[in-house]
Every structure is written in C-alpha cells, then in structure tokens.
Amino acid sequence: MKNISNYLAPIIALIALLAIWEIFVYSSNIPIYILPAPTDIFLSLQSNFKDLLGSALITLRITIYAFVIAFFVSLFLAIVFSLSNILESSLYPITVIFQVTPVVAIAPLILIWVGLDNAELAILILSVIVAFFPMLANTNLGFKSVDQNLLDLFLLNGASKWQILSKLRIPFALPYILTGMKTSIGLALIGTVVAEFVAGTGSSKGLAWTIIESGNRLDISKLFAGLMLLILLGITLFMLMTAIERNLLKRWHESTQENRG
Amino acid sequence: MLKFTNVFKNYDKSVLADINMEVEEGEFISILGPSGSGKSTILRLASKLIKPSRGKISYQRNKPPSIGFVFQDATLMPWRNVLDNIILPLELKGVRRNISTKKAAEWIMKVGLEGKENSFPGELSGGQKMRVSLARSMVTDCDLLLLDEPFAALDEITRRKLEEDLLKIWKREKFTILLVTHSVSEAVYLSERVIVLSMGPGKIISDKKIFKENFDQDFRNSQQLFDLNKTVYNLLAREENS
Missing domain, CATH: 1.20.5 (Single alpha-helices involved in coiled-coils or other helix-helix interfaces)
Structure with missing residues (x-):
C-alpha cells in the first residue's frame, strides 16, 4: 500500500x-508565444513528433558516446593514479582545471581546433570534458577507500598489482563508480545540449538546435515540447543508471538493502 | 618457528622496544597488554607486513611460514559469497578452481557453515562472519595463524562457542597460533603461554607458561583457571596503573 x-x-x-x-x-x-498551455505543448509534440524525435536521437547518440568515452578515460586515469602517486599528484590538478572551466568558455576554442565543419566532434569533446570529472573523482575515491585490512590480506597472500586491482580495488570501488556514472550521465546530456547551443544553429540538429530554432520562430509550444523531450531523456537515462546500479549491487551493498530486516 | 631478537618498532613514536621472544612450532600463545602497547604491531611484524625499525625476526629453516591472518573485524569482501571469500587466498596463489572449491568446502564443514556457501556477508551474523574469516585464514593449511582480537566484537555466547571451536581446530590441525586479545580470561583459557606487554613502547613484562590439566568445559569453571586469571589480571592491572 x-x-x-x-x-x-x-x-x-x-x-x-x-x-x-x-x-x-x-x-x-x-498569448501562446509567451506561455503555451500544456495542451498546446502536447498538440505541438504530436504534430512535430518526427522532427523532435530525430533531434532527440541525435542528442542521445552524442550523449551516450560522450558518456562511454568519459567512463573509459576516467577509469583509465583512476587506475593510473592508484598505481602511481607521482602521476596522481602531477595529473589530478590538471583534471580539476577541466572541471572548473565553464564549457561555454572553451567551446569556441574547441570549435576552432576541430573546424567548424566538425561541430559534432566539438560537441562530443565538450560533453566528454563536462562528464568525465565526477566519474574520475568518485572512482579515485573508491580506489583509495579500500579497507586496509583487506589490502593487507591480499599482500599477505602474495597478490600481484593486477590481482589487487581486479579482485579488490575495482569491486570495492563499484558503488563509488556507479554513483559517479549516475552524476555523469546527466552531465553528459547537459554538456551535449550546452555545446549544441554554443556551436550554434545548423551545426548539429540535436534538441538544442530545435529549441533555438523554435525560439527564433516564436514557436514556443514546439520549444516547450523540445524541452519536455530533453527532460524525459534526462530522467530516462538517470533511471536506467539507477536500475543498473540496483542490479549490480542488489545482493551485497547496503544502499540496496534498506528494506531488509 | 619464529624468533624476535631485540626488535624495536617506531612510527612517529616508539611502539615496541626490545622484544625478544621465541615461538615454538604448534604453540598457542596469547599476547596481552594495555591499549597502545604494540600488540597488533607484533602480529604485523610476524606476518612481514611491516619491517622492524631495529632488530631481527627470523624463521625456522630461514623460510617464512605460510601465514593466516584474522582481523578484529571479519574483513570479508561483501561482493563475494561465503565460498568465494574462503577461496580467495587459494585463488591469489593460482590454485585451480576445482581444487580450491573442494578445499574451501572442507573448511566450511570444519567451521560449521554448511548450507551457507552461497550466502553473502550481509546475510550472516557476526559469529558466522568470523567463522568465514577463520576458514579463509586456514584454507591454505597455514603453519602460523595470527589472530588480532578476533572475538572482541562478539557477544559472550558466540564468543565462547567460537573459542571452543578454535581450540578443537588447533588441537586437530596443530598449527602455531599467536592471539592478540584484551581479555585475560580468553588468553588464559585458550593458550599455553601468555605474554604480557607493558604500556607503550611495549616491552615484554611477563612470559608465562600455562599448565592445564585439561582443556574441556570443566576447565572453564575450574579453580585453576580462576587463579591463573587472577595472576595475569594483577600483572596487567599493575601495568595499567603504573
């Protein structure tokens, strides 16, 4: 009940x-060009569904690519940091620079570097930059939080660095990694949309492009419909990550066992 | 089996000072001492997890024995079930899965965890978790078992049951045990020799053989155990108050 x-x-x-x-x-x-009613937005969504869906799929594709790349980059860096303190103290501050620099401030630079004809690649790069840091920070924290007694147990039994990584650090850090992934999937979507905005209309036909174009035409109902799809996309991705997290941790992690007596 | 010669250990400050002790094969030794006397450090030195700042730790036949270590917390991997937790030391040593599974199953029986093979640590009681930890430490047929206050967090009934089981296993398997504990009665009841350390930096202030007529349930309630407890307790209390 x-x-x-x-x-x-x-x-x-x-x-x-x-x-x-x-x-x-x-x-x-x-007036409808100031604030459309929900029924107007629904009707606009219905009549422009094909266009909007196409745009949403473009945004979704870039978001997923960015998320996957960010995942592997952050995992690789966290592994490198766990193996070498010197590399960590030299490289970690540099990764923080990416986190604190607003994506809109570096977007023009990235666009120039990859060429205006490759706007989609620029958007992908910007989205990766936005998405990778939370995963790196969480994975790194997870690797560092390994129970010292467990680590001693591995060393006592002559475990190699690879065994410590694969059988201890990665499984131990899994809840941390998944938390980072949940944050990053949302950031990848935000990064993609912001980068699409900065890249401007015509460069990529993602949802941001549809929203800008609808705003320019004062088709506010369509603008809202695009916004609704964006929100729906964000919620779906978050729920998907939550489902993956629950599935991977369901039998052993406290966060998934709140109802256990 | 194991010999400490003039062993010192310093971190920011001195933890152990001039430890000299010899551990014979098959002995059950308890180490008692106030908090901060370096009891756990002795176990870590014996296991070679850390090195002495001064002095020498030597092993019989110049070869370190196979070591099992049990910590105060069961220190299980929550993502692995009971069987896979027990298998871990064999897995790390590259033993084939079918052999290690057979070996782990034997130890599951010996520590009384039949039927719990597929349970995860989160589904076990404190006593059951400690049984898994004991089985994991012994699955490699270790020569030397190091126990760092393994029963400290358990309730009295579970603790007594586990003490009895540990004694039975020790008598059957005949490996050497070094037990660190805060409990005088546990040390005196379980071991053949009790070493008492001073306040930090820990020095050995007493190394006492415990001669027991028997090890059975009657011994737990005997006058002999009561007197032994009193003697060791007085030593410890004198050190705590000094």
Missing part, C-alpha cells in the same frame, strides 16, 4: 501542476 502511494503521489502532484498551469494560461489570456 505504501509502495503504491509512493508512486501515485508524484503523478498526482504533476497532474495537479499541469491543471493549474492550463487554467492559469486560459483564465489570464496569456
């Missing part, structure tokens, strides 16, 4: 919010 109400409560809240929005727009006579 509690479970059903947990699912129903946010749905009812959302329906109520949309109803208030609809009533507010029509009762206040707000």
Whole structure:
C-alpha cells in the first residue's frame, strides 16, 4: 500500500501542476508565444513528433558516446593514479582545471581546433570534458577507500598489482563508480545540449538546435515540447543508471538493502 | 618457528622496544597488554607486513611460514559469497578452481557453515562472519595463524562457542597460533603461554607458561583457571596503573 502511494503521489502532484498551469494560461489570456498551455505543448509534440524525435536521437547518440568515452578515460586515469602517486599528484590538478572551466568558455576554442565543419566532434569533446570529472573523482575515491585490512590480506597472500586491482580495488570501488556514472550521465546530456547551443544553429540538429530554432520562430509550444523531450531523456537515462546500479549491487551493498530486516 | 631478537618498532613514536621472544612450532600463545602497547604491531611484524625499525625476526629453516591472518573485524569482501571469500587466498596463489572449491568446502564443514556457501556477508551474523574469516585464514593449511582480537566484537555466547571451536581446530590441525586479545580470561583459557606487554613502547613484562590439566568445559569453571586469571589480571592491572 505504501509502495503504491509512493508512486501515485508524484503523478498526482504533476497532474495537479499541469491543471493549474492550463487554467492559469486560459483564465489570464496569456498569448501562446509567451506561455503555451500544456495542451498546446502536447498538440505541438504530436504534430512535430518526427522532427523532435530525430533531434532527440541525435542528442542521445552524442550523449551516450560522450558518456562511454568519459567512463573509459576516467577509469583509465583512476587506475593510473592508484598505481602511481607521482602521476596522481602531477595529473589530478590538471583534471580539476577541466572541471572548473565553464564549457561555454572553451567551446569556441574547441570549435576552432576541430573546424567548424566538425561541430559534432566539438560537441562530443565538450560533453566528454563536462562528464568525465565526477566519474574520475568518485572512482579515485573508491580506489583509495579500500579497507586496509583487506589490502593487507591480499599482500599477505602474495597478490600481484593486477590481482589487487581486479579482485579488490575495482569491486570495492563499484558503488563509488556507479554513483559517479549516475552524476555523469546527466552531465553528459547537459554538456551535449550546452555545446549544441554554443556551436550554434545548423551545426548539429540535436534538441538544442530545435529549441533555438523554435525560439527564433516564436514557436514556443514546439520549444516547450523540445524541452519536455530533453527532460524525459534526462530522467530516462538517470533511471536506467539507477536500475543498473540496483542490479549490480542488489545482493551485497547496503544502499540496496534498506528494506531488509 | 619464529624468533624476535631485540626488535624495536617506531612510527612517529616508539611502539615496541626490545622484544625478544621465541615461538615454538604448534604453540598457542596469547599476547596481552594495555591499549597502545604494540600488540597488533607484533602480529604485523610476524606476518612481514611491516619491517622492524631495529632488530631481527627470523624463521625456522630461514623460510617464512605460510601465514593466516584474522582481523578484529571479519574483513570479508561483501561482493563475494561465503565460498568465494574462503577461496580467495587459494585463488591469489593460482590454485585451480576445482581444487580450491573442494578445499574451501572442507573448511566450511570444519567451521560449521554448511548450507551457507552461497550466502553473502550481509546475510550472516557476526559469529558466522568470523567463522568465514577463520576458514579463509586456514584454507591454505597455514603453519602460523595470527589472530588480532578476533572475538572482541562478539557477544559472550558466540564468543565462547567460537573459542571452543578454535581450540578443537588447533588441537586437530596443530598449527602455531599467536592471539592478540584484551581479555585475560580468553588468553588464559585458550593458550599455553601468555605474554604480557607493558604500556607503550611495549616491552615484554611477563612470559608465562600455562599448565592445564585439561582443556574441556570443566576447565572453564575450574579453580585453576580462576587463579591463573587472577595472576595475569594483577600483572596487567599493575601495568595499567603504573
């Protein structure tokens, strides 16, 4: 019973919010080019579905590529850092630079370097830059948090560096890695959209392009429809990561065992 | 089997000072001492996880024995089930899976965990986790078992049961045991020899042989054990108050 109400409560809240929005727009006579009602947005989504879906798939494709590249880059760097303190102290501060530099500030530079004809590659690079740091920071923390007694046990039994990495550090850090992945998948999407915005219209036909184009044409219903798809995409990716996390940790990690007596 | 000669260990400050002790094959020795007296450091030195700052640790036949180590926490890998946790030392040594599984199954029986092979540590009680840890430390047929306050976090009933089981296994397998404990009664009841360390930097202030007429349940309630407890307790209390 509690479970059903947990699912129903946010749905009812959302329906109520949309109803208030609809009533507010029509009762206040707000023009459609300022704030469309939810029904207008739904109708626009229906009539432009093919266009919007195509754009969403482009954004999704770049987001997934960026996320996968960021995952392997961060895992590789975290492994290197775990094997060498010198490399960690030299390279980690450099990776922080990527984290603290706003993507919009470096986007023009990346665009110039890869060429304006390769805007999609620039978007991919920018998205990787935005997405990789949380995964690196979390994986690195996970590798460092390994139980010292377990590490001693491995050393006592003559474990090689590779055995310590594959049988201890990586499984131990898995919850940390997955937390980083959950943060990064959202950031990869944000990075892709921001980079699409900065790259400008015509360079990539992702969702950001659709949103800008709709804004320029004052087709605010379509703009909102694009925004809705973007939100839906973000939520779906996050839920997918959460499902993967639950599946991988379900039998042994405390975070997935809150209902156990 | 193992000999400490004028062993000193310093970290930021001195932890152990001039430790001299010889451990004979098959002995069960307990090490008692106040907090910070360097008891656990002796185990880490014996296992070669750390090196002495001064002095020498030598092994019989100049070859380090095969060592099993049990920590205060069971220190299990939560992502591995009972069987896979016990197998770990064999896996790291490259023993074939079918052989290590057979060996682990034997130890699961010996520590009384039949039927729990596929359980994960999160599904076990504190006592069961410690049994897994004991089985894992002994699965390699170790010559020297190092126990660092293994029963400290357990309730009295579980603790007594595990003590009895450990004694049975020791008598059957005849390996050497070095046990670090805070409990005088545990040390006196379990071991043949009790070493008492001073406040840090730890020095050996007493090295006492315990002559027991028997090891059975009657011994736990005997006058002899009571007197031995009292003697060792007084030594320790004098050191704590000094």
